[in-house]
Amino acid sequence: MxxxxxxxxxxxxxxxxQALWSPAKKKIITPQKVIWQPQPRQLAFMAxxxxxVLYGGAAxxxxxxxxxxxxxxxxxxxxxxxxxxxxxxPQLSELIDRSRELYKPAFRxxxxxxxxxxxxxPSGAKIYFGSMHRAAERINYQxxxxxxxGFDEMTHFTWDEYSYLFxxxxxxxxxxxxxxxxxxxxxxxxHVWAKKRFITPAPxxxxxxxxxxxxxxDGTKQRMRRTRMFVNSTIWDNAALLNNxxxxxxxxxxxxxxxxxQLLEGSWDGFxxxxxxxxxxxxxxxxxxxxxxxxxxxxxxxxxxxYRGLDWGYKRPFSVGWYALDGxxxxxxxxxxYGSNGQPDTGLRMTPDAVARKIKEIERTDPNLKGRHIIGxxxxxxxxxxxxxxxxxxxxxxxxxxxxxxxxxxxxxxxxQFHYRLAxxxxxxxxxxxxxxxxxxxxxxxALCYDQADVESVDTRMEDHNxxxxxxxxMAHKCKPRQAVAPPMYSGEDPLDLNHKQQQTxxxxx
Numbered sequence: 001m002x003x004x005x006x007x008x009x010x011x012x013x014x015x016x017x018q019a020l021w022s023p024a025k026k027k028i029i030t031p032q033k034v035i036w037q038p039q040p041r042q043l044a045f046m047a048x049x050x051x052x053v054l055y056g057g058a059a060x061x062x063x064x065x066x067x068x069x070x071x072x073x074x075x076x077x078x079x080x081x082x083x084x085x086x087x088x089x090p091q092l093s094e095l096i097d098r099s100r101e102l103y104k105p106a107f108r109x110x111x112x113x114x115x116x117x118x119x120x121x122p123s124g125a126k127i128y129f130g131s132m133h134r135a136a137e138r139i140n141y142q143x144x145x146x147x148x149x150g151f152d153e154m155t156h157f158t159w160d161e162y163s164y165l166f167x168x169x170x171x172x173x174x175x176x177x178x179x180x181x182x183x184x185x186x187x188x189x190x191h192v193w194a195k196k197r198f199i200t201p202a203p204x205x206x207x208x209x210x211x212x213x214x215x216x217x218d219g220t221k222q223r224m225r226r227t228r229m230f231v232n233s234t235i236w237d238n239a240a241l242l243n244n245x246x247x248x249x250x251x252x253x254x255x256x257x258x259x260x261x262q263l264l265e266g267s268w269d270g271f272x273x274x275x276x277x278x279x280x281x282x283x284x285x286x287x288x289x290x291x292x293x294x295x296x297x298x299x300x301x302x303x304x305x306x307y308r309g310l311d312w313g314y315k316r317p318f319s320v321g322w323y324a325l326d327g328x329x330x331x332x333x334x335x336x337x338y339g340s341n342g343q344p345d346t347g348l349r350m351t352p353d354a355v356a357r358k359i360k361e362i363e364r365t366d367p368n369l370k371g372r373h374i375i376g377x378x379x380x381x382x383x384x385x386x387x388x389x390x391x392x393x394x395x396x397x398x399x400x401x402x403x404x405x406x407x408x409x410x411x412x413x414x415x416x417q418f419h420y421r422l423a424x425x426x427x428x429x430x431x432x433x434x435x436x437x438x439x440x441x442x443x444x445x446x447a448l449c450y451d452q453a454d455v456e457s458v459d460t461r462m463e464d465h466n467x468x469x470x471x472x473x474x475m476a477h478k479c480k481p482r483q484a485v486a487p488p489m490y491s492g493e494d495p496l497d498l499n500h501k502q503q504q505t506x507x508x509x510x
Contacts, residue, residue, distance in 0.1 A: 035105045042066040045181075045231040046073075050207060052228035054154065054182045054198040057268075063183035063233065067150040068099055070181055071127050072106070074147060078124040079173035082148040083141075085165075087156035089131045092117075095152055096129050103127075132157065138164045145169075147176040154182035155190040158461060159344035162190065186268045192447040192463055193344035195268050197228070204232040275415070275448045275458055278422045280487060286436060290428035291487045294442060297435040300324045300334060300368040307476070308359075309469035310378035310404060312393050313339060317347045319465040320359060321441070322369060323473050331421065331477065332433045334368055338440040338466065345463040352382075352393040356400035377472040378404040407472025411457055414471035416481075421474065423484035431479050441466045 038046055042062050045055040046069070056063045071082040086092040096112075099119065103110055109122045117129040128146070132138060138161060149169050151157060162182075169178050184194065202208050212224045282292040289295045300306070307323045318339035324332040337358065339348045350358075363369045382393035382404065394404055408414070421432035434441055444463050451459040458464055 036065070036069060036102055038066065038069070041231070041233045042069075044205070045233070046070050048229055048231065050179070050227040050229045052180045052182070052198075052226070053231060054184065054194065054229075055231045055233060056182075056184045057186065057232045057234060064095060064098060064152055065102070067152055067181060067183045068095070068102055071148055071150060072103070074176055075107070075121045075125040075127070076123055077173070077176055080123075080125040080148075080176055081146050081172045082125075082127040082150070083130055083146040083165075083168075084127065084150040084152065085130050085132060085157075086152050087131060088133045091153070091156075092129055092131050099127075099129070132161050135161055141165065141168050145172050147172050147178050149180045151180070151182040151184075153188070154184040155186065155188035155194045156184075157190050159190065159193040162193070187273055187449070189449060189459055189461055191268070191449070192444055195447070196344060196443070198230040199268050202230075204230050206230075269446070273449045274446070275450055276418065276422060276446060278419070278424075278484070279446045281442060281446070283436075285428075289433065291424060293422060293430055293432060293434055294436050295332075295433050297334070297437055300332075301326075303327075306369060306372045306374045307473050308374050308376040309407070309471075309473040310376065310382070311465045311469040311472075312352070312379055312382050313347045313465055314349055315347050316345055317463070317465050318350070318355060319440075319469045320355075321438070321466060321469050321473070322362075322366075322374070323470075324368070325477060329477065329479065330429075330431050330433065331474065332435065333438055333441060333470065334435050335362065335366055336438045336441055336466065337362060340440070352396035353400050356397040356402040359397075359402050360400060376402070376404040377407040377469075377476050379468065379472065380406040380409055405476075408475035409472075410475065411471075414475050415456070415458060417471070417474040417479060418467075420479045420481050423482055424487060425482065426485050428485075428487065432474075441470070445470075 039062060042055075042065065045053060045066050055066060067084060071084055074080040074082075084095065086095055096117070100112065103112075103119055107121055110119055112119050119127045121127075130141070132140075135158060141164075146165075146168055147170075149165050151162065154162065165180070169180055171178055182194075184190075186195075198208075206229065208228050210226045210228070212226065214222045214224055216222055280292050281294040283294075285292040286294065286296040304327075305325045307325065309319075309321045309323065311319045313319070320337040320339075321333055322335040324334050326332070339350060339355065340346060341348055363372075363374060378394070382397075383406065385392055397404065418432070422430050424430050434445075436442070444465075445467055448462055448464060448467060449459045451457045458467065
């Protein structure tokens with residue numbers, strides 16, 4: 001479907017598209033009563049022709065309805081197959097209940113098979129509902145093909161789970177269109193990869209193009225591309241919800257700060273379940289180093305000690321970080337070397353000796369590292385023999401002149417060391433700083449979530465490699481707990497101006 005000739009989705013009456021979109025009048029013409037009609041932002045999402053489109057941001061934007069109704073686009077084709085996913089089946093049940101309210105009135109002869117979790121339409125087309133509670137459950141979809149795949153609450157899925165379904169998104173027969181759609185709020189285990197794929201690269205409603213090169217059997221190269229887009233929405237885009245439940249606004253506004261930013265404002269910078277809510281990245285204070293953990297780089301004094309951390313990875317990224325320790329015990333992350341190929345949680349597949357040579361090169365050329373005595377701390381697993389290898393990671397690096405002490409692997413104490421060091425004192429200074437050149441750490445560290453099975457631990461399914469290597473260095477230089485001082489912030493926040501009559505004075509606190 002070209003952008004010049006885009007067709008809008010159409011509501012259905014008795015299985016027939018009776019409501020038509022008029023590009024000239026820029027409105028939907030409805031000859032008779034319809035069962036469901038997209039609101040403007042839902043329409044913007046459903047009209048997109050890209051290969052992948054993510055819809056959402058804040059709560060209340062009508063995301064699930066749009067995902068369900070988009071699945072009906074091709075049900076007039078007998079061999080069409082759609083798949084709509086939630087992370088777990090209990091979560092899926094609510095979506096199925098909603099599909100009964102929408103699908104059955106629109107297609108009176110359609111029937112739902114509860115055993116297969118599948119809608120079968122009069123033409124023979126099918127829409128399946130599935131879950132993927134564990135990554136191993138991907139095998140349930142092996143060998144199958146779906147023209148349309150929709151992920152509800154997409155950030156509940158890992159990148160591996162999401163990208164695996166690319167291989168299942170193929171034609172079930174002639175004449176179908178294959179594409180993937182997602183709907184989500186910020187937060188969850190997939191927050192980082194979703195933000196990196198859909199949010200960070202471009203503003204909302206901007207088409208992103210990924211150029212690909214495929215080598216054919218005859219050796220020739222074929223250039224291809226995939227397109228994607230983020231369509232943002234908030235509760236303000238859902239007039240039906242606002243009319244039915246005006247108090248829902250107040251409910252969202254009264255949530256704790258992180259949840260409110262996530263669900264009301266659609267912020268991707270803070271969310272419920274975030275481990276390090278105290279993390280602050282304020283460019284306005286990069287130079288004075290107050291009330292921020294991210295600062296501008298500077299030349300490290302010669303008498304400060306330098307340390308290095310490592311979390312090894314081959315298929316997954318490896319992470320190397322360099323740290324400076326000042327006379328007050330404050331730690332600065334001054335340099336990083338992150339072994340990722342650019343895809344979420346995917347490594348460079350470099351050998352340990354090659355990584356060690358690159359470490360040596362960095363330490364020869366970086367002005368803050370050149371000529372310094374550097375002590376390394378690493379994951380104790382590097383002394384274990386890898387399958388099919390006669391040497392350990394530690395031994396291979398040692399041969400290249402890169403040496404490591406084994407880090408303290410106590411995950412709970414390591415987590416607490418971060419909390420102790422991130423706390424600000426009365427002057428707005430923490431005990432842990434990060435140079436703003438450490439872009440991978442700045443991207444990944446704030447997005448870490450708690451493990452749902454162990455609320456005192458970071459979820460290890462996330463891309464936590466630079467967190468781990470930093471933890472080894474922090475555990476080698478433990479910091480005592482201290483009284484945390486809250487950063488300056490507005491204490492009378494009322495984003496919806498719900499209390500403007502009751503309170504006319506603004507209050508600030510430090």
